[in-house]
Amino acid sequence: xAITSAVLSFGPWLKQAxxxxxxxxxxxxxxxxxxxxTIHNIEHEKKGVKRETVEALANALATDTMTDNDxxxxxxxxxxxxxxxxxxxxxxxxxxxxxxLEVAHFYHGIADPRMKAWVKNMMRTAVxxxxxxxxxxxxxxxxxx
Numbered sequence: 504x505a506i507t508s509a510v511l512s513f514g515p516w517l518k519q520a521x522x523x524x525x526x527x528x529x530x531x532x533x534x535x536x537x538x539x540x541t542i543h544n545i546e547h548e549k550k551g552v553k554r555e556t557v558e559a560l561a562n563a564l565a566t567d568t569m570t571d572n573d574x575x576x577x578x579x580x581x582x583x584x585x586x587x588x589x590x591x592x593x594x595x596x597x598x599x600x601x602x603x604l605e606v607a608h609f610y611h612g613i614a615d616p617r618m619k620a621w622v623k624n625m626m627r628t629a630v631x632x633x634x635x636x637x638x639x640x641x642x643x644x645x646x647x648x
Contacts, residue, residue, distance in 0.1 A: 513557065514548040516584035520564050520577075521546075535563035557585045 521531050521542075528546065532539040536559065544550035545560075552560075561581035565574045579589035 512548060513552055513581070513585035514546045516581065517542075517560060518546040520581070524564060524566065526564070531560070531563055535559050552585055554582070554585070554587050557581050557587060 521528065526534075528542040529539040532542045535542075537556075541550065542560075545552055545556075558578055558581070561578040562574070564581075565577055569577070575590065582589050
C-alpha cells in the first residue's frame with residue numbers, strides 16, 4: 504500500500520523498520536553512532552530529526568545483503584516518513600503518486616499536534632478502507648464502474 508510510509512511519521516516508521524530487522528534500539532544506536540536515548544526519543548517523537556540524521560539511521564538499518572538500489576529505496580522511504588523529499592522517487596519500493604506525496608507534505612507541515620493526530624487517524628482509516636476493497640472493483644466497489 505503506497506500511502507503507509509507516508510502516513511507513519513518518522514519515529515514510528517523507524518521503530519517498525521528497526522524491529523523488522525530484529526535490531527534493538529541499542530544495536531541501532533551503535534550502528535548509527537547515536538545514543539540509545541536518542542533513538543528512543545526519536546521513536547517516541549520526543550525529538551525532531553535533521554535530514555542527515557534520517558540518512559544515517561537509514562544507512563544503519565541497511566543490511567549487508569541489500570543491493571545499492573535496496574539501500575537507496577530504504578533511505579528514500581525514511582526521508583519521506585520524516586517529511587523530506589526523497590532523492591530518487593522512482594526507486595521507492597512502492598511507487599508514490601502525486602496525490603500521496605501531496606498528502607505526505609501536507610501532513611508533515613501541520614504544526615498543531617491535535618490536528619496532526621486527527622489527520623493521521625483519517626488517513627489510516629482511508630488506508631484500511633482502501634485495503635478492504637476488492638482489487639477488481641471500480642470506485643463504487645461493485646466492479647461495474
